[in-house]
Amino acid sequence: IRRAGAAEHIAGYSHRAETLEVARGLGFADSLSTNPVECVKDADLVVLATPVGAFGELAEKIAPHLKKGAILSDVGSVKGAVIRDVGPFVPDGVHFIPAHPIAGTEQSGPSAGFAELFDGRWCILTPVPATSDAAVEKLKAFWQALGSQVEVMDARRHDLVLAITSHVPHLIAYNIVGTADDLETVTEGEVIKFSAGGFRDFTRIAASDPTMWRDVFLNNKEAVLEILGRFSEDLFHLQRAIRWSDGDTLFDLFTRTRAIRRSIIDAGQDTPAPNFGRGEKKDK
Numbered sequence: 001i002r003r004a005g006a007a008e009h010i011a012g013y014s015h016r017a018e019t020l021e022v023a024r025g026l027g028f029a030d031s032l033s034t035n036p037v038e039c040v041k042d043a044d045l046v047v048l049a050t051p052v053g054a055f056g057e058l059a060e061k062i063a064p065h066l067k068k069g070a071i072l073s074d075v076g077s078v079k080g081a082v083i084r085d086v087g088p089f090v091p092d093g094v095h096f097i098p099a100h101p102i103a104g105t106e107q108s109g110p111s112a113g114f115a116e117l118f119d120g121r122w123c124i125l126t127p128v129p130a131t132s133d134a135a136v137e138k139l140k141a142f143w144q145a146l147g148s149q150v151e152v153m154d155a156r157r158h159d160l161v162l163a164i165t166s167h168v169p170h171l172i173a174y175n176i177v178g179t180a181d182d183l184e185t186v187t188e189g190e191v192i193k194f195s196a197g198g199f200r201d202f203t204r205i206a207a208s209d210p211t212m213w214r215d216v217f218l219n220n221k222e223a224v225l226e227i228l229g230r231f232s233e234d235l236f237h238l239q240r241a242i243r244w245s246d247g248d249t250l251f252d253l254f255t256r257t258r259a260i261r262r263s264i265i266d267a268g269q270d271t272p273a274p275n276f277g278r279g280e281k282k283d284k
């Protein structure tokens, strides 16, 4: 926001004073407070950025203090649940526009943020049908100023698309690393010692914040279970191909998936894990 000059004043809130200390050290905001009400009063734009499961409680606290004409938004990884939990608290005259920047890393806390995070990444807005077009355009311009490309989508569609592209892949990573950890007692260190590319990539994803991801799965149940059902069927199909030495089935799938990877690269959506030379960061 600061790089883009997109706000006259940036006010930051956290419920933990230690987090504000880190944010202060990084020069993130013009004012910082552990009081959410103080933080939102007079704001033109309020962006909720806690784990999804905390949005409702936070919205209830700040809602009566929002300025008329303000935009209330968020960055949650799930959208239907945000509309369900925050929507009922939004006062008349406040524009509620849920949003999801598809950008981030496995790191969390203020020190995981960096100015280039949103460059070239998509940000999905999921306004409900009655939302003012002008307010949607304003929020769109905000995210574009931050470097994002913006798409407007129905919340239900968002949750299904993200279940396949982000939520289930995270669950698979958590699961494979958990399975390997269970094996570890048998193999005494070999999993770590010989961990090759594939497993290492999964461990990065599986290092993501436990609270954030617990809340994603608890709040996108329907879509995640739908995708998991299909995933399990396809996995059984592969298991069967291996058992019966059906090389054609394996080869055909691997050829198809290689083409998908190439199309992602061609679309410019394969920026490397965005550390930009800062090296690995320790979690908060």
Ligand SMILES: NC(=O)C1=CN([C@@H]2O[C@H](COP(=O)(O)OP(=O)(O)OC[C@H]3O[C@@H](n4cnc5c(N)ncnc54)[C@H](O)[C@@H]3O)[C@@H](O)[C@H]2O)C=CC1
Pocket (backbone or CB within 6 Å): 014, 015, 016, 019, 049, 050, 051, 052, 054, 058, 075, 076, 077, 078, 100, 101, 102, 103, 104, 105, 106, 107, 108, 109, 110, 112, 209, 212, 216
């Ligand atoms: N990490 C990522 O790559 C991405 C995360 N998101 C979404 O953004 C949101 C924030 O994620 P991050 O910035 O990664 O997390 P974070 O862990 O860096 O920040 C979340 C903050 O919320 C605070 N918090 C937790 N419970 C709270 C409560 N009950 N009341 C007030 N504050 C509370 C935590 O102390 C922490 O400071 C989540 O909803 C997540 O789904 C969206 C896109 C990418």
Ligand SMILES: O=C(O)C(=O)Cc1ccc(O)cc1
Pocket (backbone or CB within 6 Å): 076, 077, 101, 102, 103, 104, 105, 106, 166, 205
């Ligand atoms: O670290 C990664 O690879 C991510 O996938 C980051 C991420 C996490 C959650 C989101 O809702 C969007 C992006």
